[in-house]
Amino acid sequence: MTKLAVSPLAPDRFPDLPVIEGVAFATVAAGIKYSGRDDVMLARLAPGSSVAGVFTRSATRSANVLDCQAKLVNSHTDGAAIVVNSGNSNAFTGKHGDGSVAAICAATADALGMPPGSVFTASTGVIGQRLPHDRITSKLNDLVNGLSPNGIAAAASAIKTTDTFPKGASTQLDIGGKPVRIAGIAKGSGMIAPDMATMLVYIFTDAQIGQTDLQGLISNLNDQTFNCITVDSDTSTSDSLMVAATGTSGVDVTGNADFADALHRVMLDLAHQVVRDGEGATKFVTVRVTGATDDADARKVAMATANSPLVKTAIAGEDPNWGRIVMAVGKSGARADRDTLSIRFGDILVAENGWVSETYTEADGAAYMKQQALDILIDLGLGNGESTVWTCDLTHQYITINADYRS
Amino acid sequence: MTKLAVSPLAPDRFPDLPVIEGVAFATVAAGIKYSGRDDVMLARLAPGSSVAGVFTRSATRSANVLDCQAKLVNSHTDGAAIVVNSGNSNAFTGKHGDGSVAAICAATADALGMPPGSVFTASTGVIGQRLPHDRITSKLNDLVNGLSPNGIAAAASAIKTTDTFPKGASTQLDIGGKPVRIAGIAKGSGMIAPDMATMLVYIFTDAQIGQTDLQGLISNLNDQTFNCITVDSDTSTSDSLMVAATGTSGVDVTGNADFADALHRVMLDLAHQVVRDGEGATKFVTVRVTGATDDADARKVAMATANSPLVKTAIAGEDPNWGRIVMAVGKSGARADRDTLSIRFGDILVAENGWVSETYTEADGAAYMKQQALDILIDLGLGNGESTVWTCDLTHQYITINADYRS
Structure with a gap:
């Protein structure tokens, strides 16, 4: 295979690591x-x-x-x-x-x-x-x-x-x-x-x-x-x-x-x-879930969101398609309630009370998605369970790497 | 968005459906x-x-x-x-x-x-x-x-x-x-x-x-x-x-x-x-699992295989990468044993007794993968549990559809 370009999310250089005696x-x-x-x-x-x-x-x-x-x-x-x-x-x-x-x-x-x-x-x-x-x-x-x-x-x-x-x-x-x-x-x-x-x-x-x-x-x-x-x-x-x-x-x-x-x-x-360095990654995504019935439910929602091909492709396309996050919450198997759920992109309140927020604009969401590091915050409004997971987007390059390369 | 081309897996035409009185x-x-x-x-x-x-x-x-x-x-x-x-x-x-x-x-x-x-x-x-x-x-x-x-x-x-x-x-x-x-x-x-x-x-x-x-x-x-x-x-x-x-x-x-x-x-x-009509599909894939401890375990393996991005991209690339099927079996959560597991592509025995079959050749596998309809058969060699699921491959077109389209 041709040599892969270095991930756009890579650190500037390899760090200086201290010698560990022994x-x-x-x-x-x-x-x-x-x-x-x-x-x-x-x-x-x-x-x-x-x-x-x-x-x-x-x-x-x-x-x-x-x-x-x-x-x-x-x-x-x-x-x-x-x-x-x-x-x-x-x-x-x-x-x-x-x-x-x-x-x-x-x-x-x-x-x-x-x-x-x-x-x-x-x-x-x-x-x-x-x-x-x-x-x-x-x-x-x-x-x-x-x-x-x-x-x-x-x-x-x-x-x-x-x-x-x-x-x-x-x-x-x-x-x-x-x-x-x-x-x-x-x-x-x-x-x-x-x-x-x-x-x-x-x-x-x-x-x-x-x-x-x-x-x-x-x-x-x-x-x-x-x-x-x-x-x-x-x-x-x-x-x-x-x-x-x-x-x-x-x-x-x-x-x-x-x-x-x-x-x-x-x-x-x-x-x-x-x-x-996720294969094909162009975005570093933090998914933080709070307000779940318990930590296990929070993790289910966080992982369902972080693993959803539809959420990950939307992020790749810089599309603030928060409806797909609602979908991921719904499919996770965790207890969730449309009317207590809220979703934020960083500081931007996207959805609450069962619908899109009155203050949210598509322009704000689209501008946010252009950043390289994204925070998706999901509050279920039910309890104190919480979980944070990290993932990347799903891009053409992932397909190219994995459809063409015997890894 | 531009109009999508009809799936290569589509039937020739819409069938004649009978009138249902009432x-x-x-x-x-x-x-x-x-x-x-x-x-x-x-x-x-x-x-x-x-x-x-x-x-x-x-x-x-x-x-x-x-x-x-x-x-x-x-x-x-x-x-x-x-x-x-x-x-x-x-x-x-x-x-x-x-x-x-x-x-x-x-x-x-x-x-x-x-x-x-x-x-x-x-x-x-x-x-x-x-x-x-x-x-x-x-x-x-x-x-x-x-x-x-x-x-x-x-x-x-x-x-x-x-x-x-x-x-x-x-x-x-x-x-x-x-x-x-x-x-x-x-x-x-x-x-x-x-x-x-x-x-x-x-x-x-x-x-x-x-x-x-x-x-x-x-x-x-x-x-x-x-x-x-x-x-x-x-x-x-x-x-x-x-x-x-x-x-x-x-x-x-x-x-x-x-x-x-x-x-x-x-x-x-x-x-x-x-x-x-799966988004971007070019292959129709049947995943059949037999020999599981029970039907629930068989379904876990079938679904883990059918949903694996690495299996699905290998199929898209017509790569007989059966190692990724082993990976999917392993991650499924079902009981599995390397040494009793066997994998077939249609009639081709690919792996058994914990390793690649002596009769399997990469050329046979590669030729098989060029077909439009593929059968992946996984026998766990443990019991009588079985499950069949159907899926498609994961292609560039899936990314194009979902990264660019607000569905």
Whole structure:
């Protein structure tokens, strides 16, 4: 396929990510599918690290995901590694897929001198084609020799598939006068929907926190970030979020609210970047629902709106077609009442009391829709339930990418 | 907007529909939104008719739908009428919408000499704009004067919105040596998904059957026909299916299986025509799921596949990307097992035992996808649950229609 233009919603540049002591990265061009670019990344985590993860709930999830889930129940305080390839998802490849995962883990363990049970893998790309894992295992010595604390930006690029830009985010906070750093990378642009909406995300911190606490924290934060984004309502067989805490800052963050806030910011930033790279996206859309009977109903309305092809095409056409939002509310399955429902585009009151607002003009709505970032606010007027999700528009380019490209 | 080309999946021509004794039709150009075409239809049902209906379950359904639902609980054996306009859905128009329905019913009742409680209405088109019902009521005398038993084809055209062809279907059967006729019309092309997937459907028969029995019959048949089609997963605020039995054949069909079969055929034919006119459709796709734990799980898989943007764009691109079907199975929420799952394109075995079939070739798959009618067969290998749904592909034309057109 021809190279895709960078999303108009992309950040200006890849951010400067801080070095996380205890983590080293390397990338290599293994020629899995793409040529002329690195397509495998290795991250090595120092002894003393905690590793936690959240994965797709797909019933057809990949061999890699199943392997990671099995391994996470064990402790990895003697160090661990993460190996990720792009270009082939190793999903629905039967026993061959299980074999590929075992081969990559064995070779990585060998090269790094750690047990295979401490090696986590992910594969992303086309489904159902046998992974040529020899191309990865034959490059492992190169990868190990290339390990560097400064390699995270190259890693962000190596894990891309249809992504038009690499995704990174970081933050630093002070806890008791000592600095704690968090840096993460992500890939994902199509087949994006809960559960869970990540494609691949790797976050590293030098904070000190036990595995169980870290796992509880990221499961909770995942529900507020990656599980609140949707590009096309399709759920990947490979989605993985892993967070590693090396403890090298010497700061124990167990139960620390400031650390949780900081990690939430990094996860939300990466989640938003995935939406901003949504296949064909030209608009970044926040759908916020309030006044629902409960949070679950609010989420139903938010997701029905964010996934509606008719709402998403109207946004693509910069058409303030709020009637389609009414349709989405109606089909969501949530309790709703025409006469208590109100709809706003940003600060513009569009509809209330069962009809279009007296103050609303089509000209105001049309002008609002020309913006690149849009807020759709839906109040059901029934209770205190609320939910916010993020999505993008549905454009010709989405069709072009997905009708013509074997992803 | 420019006039849409007729769907490549359209039938060669509108069928010859039999006259149903006891039903008369008229149409008129009221100028609700469209110019140069009829946009209102009136159907008058003779005394002795039974009327039954099934409607959208949308929480934001239109004033017309709410009014029809309230009226159907009463008997209409003194005759009834159906008035339908295109170009404006009268949905989410607050108290004004209720007023428009009341005004149309009152004027129709007056012109036909029947109580307003026997007049059913439907409106289809843009949501949230006040219906200029005066344009309809001022034409009622013209409509009544134009009533004819032969007007059903004109009625099918008058109720179109983005439809590229009028939809009609009929059948005739002999019961005890006497002929019984069924003829129906439908409109719908976008915002098509259960519940229920019809947009507007009106079916007439000269069979004799009580209201309660007719209602039970069509509710059941609706679950096997209109509730099994999806174009874009969006659910209309106006969907209505009404069936009227005039009894003029003198043949009591209560509990008659042949009549049920015949009515099922007509309903399925119309449902398929709605899919064939799916916005931008170039492929007619049957998704059949077998071997599920139960029918509900089978339906989850069928609908997840039929609604997946990634599956639908692959079909549009004639790409035998069966990996995306695996993805859809996985995300459906149904119980599935990689190693018992099999996938077929028509007679071609694509995948089994957790991977691509040894006999499958990409060339076979690619050749199959070039056909206009495609069968995707998914066997989960777990139980006896099954489900069949019908859908179309997702093309550039869908985006063009919906990004540029205020439907």
